Amino acid sequence: MADSTTNLKMPFILPSQAQKHVTHNEALLALDALVHLTIAEERAAPPESPADGRCYAIATGATGAWADQAGKIAAWQDGVWNYLHPKTGWRAWFTEEDRLKVYADAGWQEIPLPDRADFTELGINATADESNRLAVSSPASLFNHAGQGHQIKVNKAASGDTASLLFQTNWSGRAEMGLAGDDAFSIKLSDGSIWKTALHISPAGHVTRPQQPAARLFRSGFSFTPTDGQQSGFTDFAVDQGGVTLGASTAGGGNRVVVPVDGLYLVSLQVRAASSFGYTTTLLVNGTQPILTLVGTSGGSQSQSSTGIFALSAGDFLTLGHAGSATFEAGAGKTELSILLI
Template identity: 35%
Template sequence: MTDTANLGLPFIEGGQAQKHVTHNEALRILDAAIQIAVLDRTRTAPPPGPAEGQRHVVGASATGGWAGQGNAIATWQDGAWAFLLPKPGWCIWSVADAIMLVFDGSLWRDLRNLALDNAAHLGVNTSADASNRLSVKSDAVLLSHDDVTPGSGDVRMALNKSAPARDAAMTFQSNYSARALIGLLGDDNFTFKVSPDAVTYRAALTIDKANGQASFDQSPKFSAFLNFDKYCTANIFTKVPFNNARHNDHNAFDAANNQFVAPVAGYYAFGFRVTFKANATVPTTLTAAIYRNGVELLDDTRVQTSSTLVSNKTMLQSQTLLKLAANDAISVWVLMESNDGYIAAAQNSFYGHRIA
């Protein structure tokens, strides 16, 4: 063996004359091959006036003194071009491109374009771990359509879970404590959930996977009725004691006190229907109104009839939209003038829900 296997450095043979020549040749090769930084990688002809030690990757189809040296590393040494033939795995730095290149046996490849297949994890400006295999610390993250290849112009991000009972979700945190979840949470409906403490979560909005219907899960909704004839003294407003709830989401309807209590501030829609039942002589007028916190609201929530009242047939009904504060109580009251009477059992209703 006269040369080393990897860099081709010449050995000094025993009894060899002029050993310094062989030694100096090995030093020249080492100087060219170690810590390689080339000025560029696309040049196809030698540059004029090169400096001692100047290095280039010879481009394809090179001419002149570089002819036939494609992909070789050309180094100007002692007034002539010397060429190193790279082996697979050699790495160099291209000054002109400010990139690292690696030789794959045929071409110099940009490390930025090499696939990171099956990497255990990746951290950008932070450390990744077994749980967070991709970790990024940045003020912003941009995912854009591919205008380089180019692509289709679309951009999509997929979150895939193994089964309906699992989660495919995005988590929004405050100081690393979860406050909101969006996604397919334990089923295949699309759900928005919020939490004050990262322990208890409440669904704010659920969109059914089958029909696209949106359900506002935390919005109070109720429908109530009165199951007995309520006697009403003449000339005095009497609360209609709705005492049975057909439904009562989040228990905002208080059957014991015959009223709805707003759990949070917002806009609420209400409606009611009451049916008159005679005691003896019918009243001259029947009036119904919505009260807030025991006080009648403005006249636009009041309905009235002065036509001849017919037992079990005369009916009053109304709908209204109210802006309420938290804990405002809404109830329905009636007034029978001149004579007493009843609000008929079952032929009545009181309902409402929060809309915003």
């Protein structure tokens, strides 16, 4: 008959054994350490003042009283170290790490997650809730391929619902991309209070940029005749998108055209004269800088046009500068200015 148990190595009380209480107490001490096993930490050197009953996992390279005891559990009991040899499958709560570990492959390992699991909520370094049932707090997240590729799927129940990615600053939405309330793909931006659609792609694949500055302007009425040296402007929009506005009035009639944002603009100017004694019409930036010039001859009805790409700044204004004498036709499709942010 063996003199100790197979798994925990607790000593048996043997026939005709003297001082049986010593053997019995030794078994009780082992049970006291191993039942609901709690280990303070894994370390190589024993602590200077261990608390009674405190257990430690002895690390490789053990020194001092623990020399030659690496891999065992050291339990401080009744003023001495008792050593217990862990076996595969033992579990212990490590108090310094707040982790439950299992002994396997001659070491204490994190208990692995199951291959399959269902969770109502899951927080990874974060707190999940009813709305955010998966919550992750991390410097980065990696979704890698298993095979040739990888897809992230965001599904919605019906066309009028939303399936999107929302980007926030301090928990306030600033950008959103996806299917927001319909089946068109859109990218929306916000300043924290107002949302605007920057890009819209229809289910048929047609792309529009609703906030892209684009305007075609004309002057109301039938005709206008500016005097030599005057500047004139425009009064009406045939196309109006992206914040192009009309500013202060000009001496030759109409209003300045105000640029909404910085950028490169495609600018096109067309003038149509009903009659002329020779004229020059110049498109001016801020009243002084010429960017397009059209020259007419003396005679009857005629038209000229010119197009160019120019860098303009938010707040710049455009006007027409006139030299010579002519009567220009007003109305849509006649004397017009078009600008488009490209």
